[in-house]
Amino acid sequence: MSAQSYPGRRRTTWVIFIALCVFTFINLTPLIWAVLTSLKDPRDAFTIPPTIIFEPTLKYHIEVWTENDFVFYLMNSLIISAGTVFISVPAGSLAAYALSRIPRRSAGPILSALFTIRMFPHMLLAIPFFVMGTFLNMIDTYPLLILALVAINQPFTIWLMHGFFLEIPRDLDEAAAIDGCSNWQAFRIVILPLARPGMTVAALFSLLLSYNEFLFALILTGTDTKTLPVAIASFGGEDISSWSLSAAGAIGIMLPIVLVMLLLQRHLVRGLTAGAVKG
Amino acid sequence: MVRWQRGLWLFFLPSFGLLALVLLWPLSYAVYLSFFDYYLGSGERTFIGLGNYVDLLTEARLWNSMRTTIIIAFGSVAVEFLVGFALALALYRLHGSAKVFSVLLFLPHIVTPVVAALFLKWMLASNWGFVDATLLTFNIEPPDWLGDPVWAKVSVILADAWVFTPLVMMVLYAALQGLDTSLLEAAQIDGASSWNTLRHVIVPALIPAIIFVISIRLMDVFRFFDLIYVLTGGGPGTATETITIYTYQLGFRMLEVGKASALGVITLIVVAMLLLTINRGLNKAYRGGDR
Amino acid sequence: MTNRLSVTRKVKGATAALLLSSIASSAVAQDAIRVISHRQPALEYYTQQMIDALPEGRVSVELMPIDKQLELASITMSAESDAIDVLYLNDSSFRRFASNGWLEPIDDLWEKYQDEYDLDDFPQSVIDAVSFDGKIYAMPILTNTELFFYRKDLLEDAGVAPPQTMEEYMALAAQLDSARMAGTIMSLKPVDAALNEAHWYINAIGDGWFDANWKPIFNNAAGVEAITKLKEMSEYAPRGFTAHANDESTINLQQGLAAMGLQWFTRAAAMDNPEQSRVVGQIDWVAPPGGGARVANDGFAISAFSSADREEMFKMMAEAASKESMQEGAKYAMPPRLSVLENADLAQQYRWYPAARAALESGKAFPAMPDFNDVGEIVTRHILRAVTGEAEVQEALDQAAAETEELLASRGYYN
Numbered sequence: 006m007s008a009q010s011y012p013g014r015r016r017t018t019w020v021i022f023i024a025l026c027v028f029t030f031i032n033l034t035p036l037i038w039a040v041l042t043s044l045k046d047p048r049d050a051f052t053i054p055p056t057i058i059f060e061p062t063l064k065y066h067i068e069v070w071t072e073n074d075f076v077f078y079l080m081n082s083l084i085i086s087a088g089t090v091f092i093s094v095p096a097g098s099l100a101a102y103a104l105s106r107i108p109r110r111s112a113g114p115i116l117s118a119l120f121t122i123r124m125f126p127h128m129l130l131a132i133p134f135f136v137m138g139t140f141l142n143m144i145d146t147y148p149l150l151i152l153a154l155v156a157i158n159q160p161f162t163i164w165l166m167h168g169f170f171l172e173i174p175r176d177l178d179e180a181a182a183i184d185g186c187s188n189w190q191a192f193r194i195v196i197l198p199l200a201r202p203g204m205t206v207a208a209l210f211s212l213l214l215s216y217n218e219f220l221f222a223l224i225l226t227g228t229d230t231k232t233l234p235v236a237i238a239s240f241g242g243e244d245i246s247s248w249s250l251s252a253a254g255a256i257g258i259m260l261p262i263v264l265v266m267l268l269l270q271r272h273l274v275r276g277l278t279a280g281a282v283k284g
Numbered sequence: 285m286v287r288w289q290r291g292l293w294l295f296f297l298p299s300f301g302l303l304a305l306v307l308l309w310p311l312s313y314a315v316y317l318s319f320f321d322y323y324l325g326s327g328e329r330t331f332i333g334l335g336n337y338v339d340l341l342t343e344a345r346l347w348n349s350m351r352t353t354i355i356i357a358f359g360s361v362a363v364e365f366l367v368g369f370a371l372a373l374a375l376y377r378l379h380g381s382a383k384v385f386s387v388l389l390f391l392p393h394i395v396t397p398v399v400a401a402l403f404l405k406w407m408l409a410s411n412w413g414f415v416d417a418t419l420l421t422f423n424i425e426p427p428d429w430l431g432d433p434v435w436a437k438v439s440v441i442l443a444d445a446w447v448f449t450p451l452v453m454m455v456l457y458a459a460l461q462g463l464d465t466s467l468l469e470a471a472q473i474d475g476a477s478s479w480n481t482l483r484h485v486i487v488p489a490l491i492p493a494i495i496f497v498i499s500i501r502l503m504d505v506f507r508f509f510d511l512i513y514v515l516t517g518g519g520p521g522t523a524t525e526t527i528t529i530y531t532y533q534l535g536f537r538m539l540e541v542g543k544a545s546a547l548g549v550i551t552l553i554v555v556a557m558l559l560l561t562i563n564r565g566l567n568k569a570y571r572g573g574d575r
Numbered sequence: 576m577t578n579r580l581s582v583t584r585k586v587k588g589a590t591a592a593l594l595l596s597s598i599a600s601s602a603v604a605q606d607a608i609r610v611i612s613h614r615q616p617a618l619e620y621y622t623q624q625m626i627d628a629l630p631e632g633r634v635s636v637e638l639m640p641i642d643k644q645l646e647l648a649s650i651t652m653s654a655e656s657d658a659i660d661v662l663y664l665n666d667s668s669f670r671r672f673a674s675n676g677w678l679e680p681i682d683d684l685w686e687k688y689q690d691e692y693d694l695d696d697f698p699q700s701v702i703d704a705v706s707f708d709g710k711i712y713a714m715p716i717l718t719n720t721e722l723f724f725y726r727k728d729l730l731e732d733a734g735v736a737p738p739q740t741m742e743e744y745m746a747l748a749a750q751l752d753s754a755r756m757a758g759t760i761m762s763l764k765p766v767d768a769a770l771n772e773a774h775w776y777i778n779a780i781g782d783g784w785f786d787a788n789w790k791p792i793f794n795n796a797a798g799v800e801a802i803t804k805l806k807e808m809s810e811y812a813p814r815g816f817t818a819h820a821n822d823e824s825t826i827n828l829q830q831g832l833a834a835m836g837l838q839w840f841t842r843a844a845a846m847d848n849p850e851q852s853r854v855v856g857q858i859d860w861v862a863p864p865g866g867g868a869r870v871a872n873d874g875f876a877i878s879a880f881s882s883a884d885r886e887e888m889f890k891m892m893a894e895a896a897s898k899e900s901m902q903e904g905a906k907y908a909m910p911p912r913l914s915v916l917e918n919a920d921l922a923q924q925y926r927w928y929p930a931a932r933a934a935l936e937s938g939k940a941f942p943a944m945p946d947f948n949d950v951g952e953i954v955t956r957h958i959l960r961a962v963t964g965e966a967e968v969q970e971a972l973d974q975a976a977a978e979t980e981e982l983l984a985s986r987g988y989y990n
Binding site: 017018021022024025028029032033034035036038039042051052053054055092095096097099100102103104106107120121122123124125126127128129130132133134136137152153155156157163168187188189192213216217219233234237251255258262263266267270271273274275276277278 | 291292293294295296297298299300302303306307309310311313314324371374375377378381383385386387388389390391392393394395396397398399400402403404406407409411412413414416417418420421446454455457458459461462496503506507509510527528531532535536541544545548549551552555556559
Binding site for chain 2: 815
């Protein structure tokens with residue numbers, strides 16, 4: 006459509022291609038460097054000139070996963086992320102659908118209110134959350150952190166999904182209503198299948214937020230529910246011999262989410278194209 | 285209103301019920317605390333009305349951190365938007381290989397922020413950080429990335445851009461995919477230059493996406509914390525002390541929770557006003573995309 | 576469609592099951608003693624001793640950076656939650672926690688187990704450091720002091736002795752400073768690192784932080800001179816020193832990028848570790864020139880809100896602080912027990928002990944007030960403004976003093 010259809014523009018395309026290659030490489034240096042650091046002894050990690058050629062060792066990767074309970078923390082992270090996604094996206098989609106079907110003058114203020122919640126500095130919610138958790142005797146349990154993450158994630162999910170549902174013509178649900186469908190049936194049978202790309206996007210962003218969240222995870226979890234980001238931060242302490250470990254842990258923490266990204270990448274672009282950004 | 289819409293409020297129930305239970309309470313509690321002199325250590329709180337607000341608004345530190353925040357926020361959103369848009373256009377032109385690039389370019393965004401900050405510190409640390417070590421090898425004297433008041437701001441802006449440009453890129457790339465190609469072709473046939481096509485065809489069509497992504501970024505950049513905290517800790521001096529860093533110092537270091545909450549409310553009001561103005565401005569400039 | 580629905584249902588079922596099982600499992604595991612601590616080699620060692628002191632599974636330890644640990648502890652304890660049982664505290668945070676009523680006094684247990692664990696072995700100064708308002712609140716675990724690290728090969732080449740005064744130190748830093756090597760390390764990252772560095776200058780050149788009535792005196796003529804000297808010294812510091820904390824300074828020494836400077840005792844062993852260091856055997860130590868560098872006594876305390884058995888916790892801490900345990904722990908940190916510290920073998924085993932003993936004599940602890948961390952937050956901010964040229968030294972210190980006085984007044988110091 007765009008490039009190939011205009012002959013003589015091949016060269017520009019090549020220039021763009023090469024420029025992108027260079028940019029991507031520079032952009033990824035921090036990651037590449039971290040991978041190299043994770044394969045080095047600390048002595049070689051910080052030198053002038055930078056040590057590029059060295060004998061790689063996997064011992065820090067092995068140590069992180071075998072001696073530091075990282076598998077356990079990964080499980081915690083996965084449970085908490087899955088919990089958050091599976092509560093946040095359905096709940097948010099329902100609300101967003103309703104929001105897209107009520108008159109705009111009522112929907113507007115609700116959306117603004119949701120924004121407001123999002124803008125409040127999250128760190129100030131940490132103390133109230135903790136007080137609440139203590140009161141309910143739920144500190145160091147999965148549901149507490151999941152609920153907290155769902156709550157701070159709701160405004161964004163609703164906002165995102167609202168955009169999708171606006172793109173789906175109202176005539177469709179009205180036709181369903183005329184056919185005798187209830188609200189719920191109309192939503193489930195007619196609307197939901199159309200909103201799937203959007204839900205994938207919402208799920209991906211919920212996943213990113215819940216998998217990567219640090220402050221609430223630090224404060225609301227404990228021995229039993231500690232997540233990967235908290236575990237990895239515990240190495241950032243005094244001793245530089247743990248920096249190779251940090252790097253190894255950091256790479257490890259990225260892998261699952263990179264995998265998910267690779268699987269969902271296509272859906273991400275398609276989903277975003279389908280309407281989220283038109284709200 | 286059609287009859288079937290009546291039961292619609294039930295759809296709000298799970299989400300808003302949850303928000304009311306889990307979020308509204310902590311939020312109101314935080315706002316409530318902002319009217320108290322509350323030092324977490326003593327456990328006592330005294331109602332002082334707007335005392336915290338008056339205190340904050342009359343001290344130089346707040347205005348200083350506000351200025352720093354605005355510089356850093358606008359700096360990073362500008363970089364993110366320009367670079368992100370350029371990347372999105374480049375990807376749009378590329379077709380086939382775009383997928384590989386978009387995956388690779390998106391990577392920095394999915395790195396856990398705490399970890400991203402660590403990675404960037406290993407790049408920017410003076411002398412033995414990767415950037416310095418490389419430059420020093422070639423006998424180039426690099427600037428003091430994190431230690432010089434001006435460079436520290438630049439570094440922090442670039443750090444934020446490293447993490448969030450991919451998001452901007454992805455949203456705009458997706459929006460470009462949804463572009464009506466007949467418009468582009470019409471422009472080409474009319475012999476419009478690339479720049480004119482961009483300005484008069486592409487950008488107007490992208491306005492909703494641009495508003496979306498700029499709003500999202502502005503909202504979040506004001507809460508921007510992990511990266512600054514790890515890279516500079518707000519320093520040198522107060523060169524990179526943003527409102528969030530200040531909030532953290534007040535709430536978590538000095539345990540002055542009442543004052544910190546008041547600062548949170550002030551932040552919220554400032555950001556809300558800012559967003560409103562910007563959205564209005566953008567909408568007006570292009571006679572409002574599709575709404 | 577039905578297919579898809581049943582998948583969703585299965586997923587939902589699985590999530591619910593996971594959630595339920597997680598509640599159940601956490602309820603069972605709750606009775607272990609939860610210890611949280613800052614992560615550094617000495618504390619890794621001593622927390623391991625705690626784990627070993629009780630039957631397996633009784634103790635769970637979480638190590639994290641000090642700032643995160645204090646955040647977590649402050650929030651937990653202000654909510655009077657029993658989520659934390661035992662925690663590591665350094666001297667300044669110890670006083671704050673004790674004065675907030677967040678710690679459990681242990682005098683009765685101290686008396687009861689005095690003989691069994693030979694607790695009289697701790698010198699009075701150490702016991703004072705873990706006491707507040709006449710009550711003992713913590714088990715002393717390590718004494719930490721700042722040492723003056725220097726490259727003996729470079730000093731020998733230059734034909735000079737290690738500096739004994741600040742003037743000598745500065746002259747030497749100027750002499751050794753070159754394009755490739757900084758004259759001295761300086762750790763001025765806010766808050767903790769910068770506060771330690773400033774503490775040294777304020778004591779060695781200035782008159783200290785406060786007068787007897789907690790009125791700030793760090794902005795008097797001597798104090799201004801101290802910070803002016805600190806600013807001048809930063810000419811010879813590695814680039815980026817305003818963002819440097821202990822880690823960065825340690826690396827600069829280890830990589831041969833700086834010739835000397837102030838650093839903690841606990842970093843000394845790392846200089847001789849060939850896995851990390853390029854200057855093995857080339858670093859030597861003396862007490863910091865001019866004296867007055869920081870000395871700190873750190874320990875473990877029991878939370879006032881813990882629901883675990885306090886006697887069991889006390890024994891766990893006492894085991895970790897036993898003579899045998901400290902004998903081995905001496906590698907990582909200075910043991911507070913006299914019998915261990917005065918053991919002549921230590922100096923042979925660990926080259927830095929003679930310097931450490933001297934530093935202990937000439938050093939100074941932080942002012943004994945619960946709010947010194949907060950004071951430090953104010954002071955370091957203004958000192959850094961002075962160092963980076965954002966403000967004049969006098970002006971910055973005056974402002975710091977005014978803010979400090981306001982803070983202390985609000986905390987009831989001058990009533």
